[in-house]
Amino acid sequence: MNTPSEDSNWLYTISPKKSVINLNFKEIWYYRDLLLLFVKRDVITLYKQTILGPLWYFIQPLFTSVIFTLVFNNIADIKTGNGVPSFLFNLAGITAWNYFSACLNGTSDTFKQNQGIFGKVYFPRVIMPMSTVLSNLIKFGIQFLVFICFYIYFVFFTDVAFNTFPTVGIIWLPLVVFIMAFLGLGFGMMISSMTTKYRDLTFLVGFGVQLLMYGSAVMYPLSLIQDKVSQGKLPDWVGAFIEYNPMTTIIELFRHITLGVGTFSVSKLVYATLVSIMVFLLGLIVFNKTEKTFIDTV
Amino acid sequence: MSDTILKVENISKQYRLGLVGTGTISHDLNRWWYRVRGKEDPYLKIGEANDRSTKGTSDYVWALRDINFEVQRGEVLGIIGKNGAGKSTLLKILSKVTSPTTGEIKTKGRIASLLEVGTGFHGEMTGRENIYLNGAILGMTKREIRSKIDEIIEFSGCERYIDTPVKRYSSGMTVRLAFAVAAFLEPEILVIDEVLAVGDAEFQKKAIGKMQDISRGEGRTVLFVSHNMDAIATLTTRLIVLNNGKISFEGSPELGIKEYLKTDVIGSYYQYKGEIDKPKITKIEINTSLPGNIHEFGKEIKFVFNVQLPFDVENLALSFQILDESDIPITHLWIIDSENNIKRDVGKYIFKCKIEDPKLYMGNYTIRAYLSESKTKERFDYLDSVCNFKIQMMKTERQDYNWHKGTCKYIEESSWTVLKEI
CATH class of the missing domain: 3.40.50.300 (P-loop containing nucleotide triphosphate hydrolases)
Known part of the structure; x- marks a missing residue:
């Protein structure tokens, strides 16, 4: 079967030519075991040699929610809606936001973090950020369970949550998680690609993600911003930024389907989906372009 | 074809x-x-x-x-x-x-590469977990690894530690484990x-x-x-x-x-270019079987000394030792004029010492040379650790066992007779 003259017999070719999008799904599928093993590695090594271990998964969002409730609701007096405990409101926002920011932070230094391993052996580089997103999904799952626990506590054991109930939109939950993952992954891949040669962007990511949280309706309802803009207390462009920030849509959506607060529209959902897919594809293109030669410039 | x-x-x-x-x-x-x-x-x-x-x-x-x-x-x-x-x-x-x-x-x-063994090893994970991870990084599927894991563990010789985190391993053990994984790639x-x-x-x-x-x-x-x-x-x-x-x-x-x-030349020869006010070794060269002062075991080797005498010397003695890497002399070879009743007059001489069948084992060697008057015991010249040269066991096949540095200093020719006891 191996006639030497036939060029079509080659299994693959290594060349400097870069096609715009070159995602070899067959190859990724071949390396699926590696993907899962990376996830396993992330999960089992994260809390090694800690006493509380995975309990840290719970502690971080709980404490953040407590502080947010104290600062934004008790001190700054932001209303989260009648019959919706502000603690639960904040916890919902933080749980969702945490997943996005963990995906973004985790993938944004893929190339720099893994230059050792990437410099030695080849496997589809995209496996690395994908594994980050997957292992964060487990973390998100645990935090979501925590959220459910508190939800049950507030609804059944206290009387402050008389207006809190999930809506039928809960069927959209997987889509919401997908959008968050795609957004985080897409931005993360872009940033990681752009920081291989010029590291300037890394400085931005550190505090940028944190600042973005304030622009994503995590600790306030979007309706509050809309009110402030119409009252003229907030510049229009700030309002527009928050309103069209896809993460705002996601957080609002997440709270709407779990707590029944905030606004929800199909057009917003479509908008967020489209943006996340575009960001993801763009990230993939940039990532693919970079992965071939980054080891020379990192 | x-x-x-x-x-x-x-x-x-x-x-x-x-x-x-x-x-x-x-x-x-x-x-x-x-x-x-x-x-x-x-x-x-x-x-x-x-x-x-x-x-x-x-x-x-x-x-x-x-x-x-x-x-x-x-x-x-x-x-x-x-x-x-x-x-x-x-x-x-x-x-x-x-x-x-x-x-x-x-x-x-x-194509799979072993550019460096142990790529992707994680210190917090056990040897077994690392075998899976490393194998997958190198392109094996989980099933392939599972079918070979016993062989891999056995080859690595780390059976006892296999469920201990790799960070507790000695560096040698880590390498063993890593190579074992790589060796079973297909x-x-x-x-x-x-x-x-x-x-x-x-x-x-x-x-x-x-x-x-x-x-x-x-x-x-x-x-x-x-x-x-x-x-x-x-x-x-x-x-x-x-x-x-x-x-x-x-x-x-x-x-x-x-x-x-x-x-690839390693400090190949010695040369003296200064003033000659007393007898001097001006140059030492080793004629090795390969260029670059690399010598194949068992082949003829020549040591060439250029000596310049600014005056007549009655009892010239030239000798040299071959030193191993720790400067331990392995052998000492000499030529003493008084033993041969020769008197040297002023001039330049070339001394060639030939070893037809050297027995030096593989390794790096240097020379220590002496030039003296053998009766008065006056030492004219003394050179230490010059002319680095290397003996290699190239193509000297030995079945079943490979050659290793440091197992001996020289190999003696010998013959064996074996009798079966009744």
Whole structure:
């Protein structure tokens, strides 16, 4: 079967030519075991040699929610809606936001973090950020369970949550998680690609993600911003930024389907989906372009 | 009919020297501007051969320039070259770690590389978990690993520690485990870089043995990069010598090693150029069987001493010791004029000492030389640790056991008689 003259017999070719999008799904599928093993590695090594271990998964969002409730609701007096405990409101926002920011932070230094391993052996580089997103999904799952626990506590054991109930939109939950993952992954891949040669962007990511949280309706309802803009207390462009920030849509959506607060529209959902897919594809293109030669410039 | 499994065509790789900084961005922008207008990258036209030691004028160097070769199925191709000759760059391109600047590589098989063992080992995970992870990184599926895990553990010899985190391992054990995983890879083409330089003697033996099995027994195609000439000579069937990013030789390992050693000179000879106010050794040279003061075990070797006498010397004595790496004298050879009733008058002499059948074992050696008057005991000249030379066991096959440094100082010729006791 191996006639030497036939060029079509080659299994693959290594060349400097870069096609715009070159995602070899067959190859990724071949390396699926590696993907899962990376996830396993992330999960089992994260809390090694800690006493509380995975309990840290719970502690971080709980404490953040407590502080947010104290600062934004008790001190700054932001209303989260009648019959919706502000603690639960904040916890919902933080749980969702945490997943996005963990995906973004985790993938944004893929190339720099893994230059050792990437410099030695080849496997589809995209496996690395994908594994980050997957292992964060487990973390998100645990935090979501925590959220459910508190939800049950507030609804059944206290009387402050008389207006809190999930809506039928809960069927959209997987889509919401997908959008968050795609957004985080897409931005993360872009940033990681752009920081291989010029590291300037890394400085931005550190505090940028944190600042973005304030622009994503995590600790306030979007309706509050809309009110402030119409009252003229907030510049229009700030309002527009928050309103069209896809993460705002996601957080609002997440709270709407779990707590029944905030606004929800199909057009917003479509908008967020489209943006996340575009960001993801763009990230993939940039990532693919970079992965071939980054080891020379990192 | 030839069965080419790998074809390398016009592969070049350009690197930019210096730091990445604000200066780089102007070049990047310029390059981008050319590309936007559909022109060729202007920086590809410049660049110099990659000679590490000379100062160049260009910021761009070609780590590889127009490399062409083919590899047949089942062949073990050796690649050697000095530091910075482009070996690692070539292997990196082959294993898709980085892509070439120009050219193409076509392959009919999967390539797996052992650029460095233990890639992706995580200290917090146990040996067993790391076998799975490392195996998957190297391209094995979980099922493949599961079917081989017992063999891998046994080969590594770390059975007792296999469920302990790798960070508790000694460095040697980590390497053993890592090599064991790699040794059970089954790609069509295996790329190996210097892995044999690790581990203790016992494990090296095992590793070389495994390499031999892979290449000979299993008929796998192997690309093998090493500085270990003994391993190259015994393992490879064809050799490529890289020099400053270009192929300077392609052919049989024996010729290739000679070609390579020409460029690889180790402190080869001693020369004295100062004033001669008393008898002096002006030059010492060793005629080794290979260039670069490398000598094959058992072949004739000559030590040549140039001696200059500014006046007549009645009882000249010239002697030298051969020292091993720890400066321990192995042998002492001499010529004493008084024993032969010779008197030397003023002039220049050449003393040649020939050992027809040297028994020195593999290793690095130096010379310590004395020039004296044997009656008055006056010492004219004394040179310590000069003329580094190396003995290698190339092509001296010994079945079943490989040669190892330091097992002895010399090998005696001997004959055995064996009787069976009744």
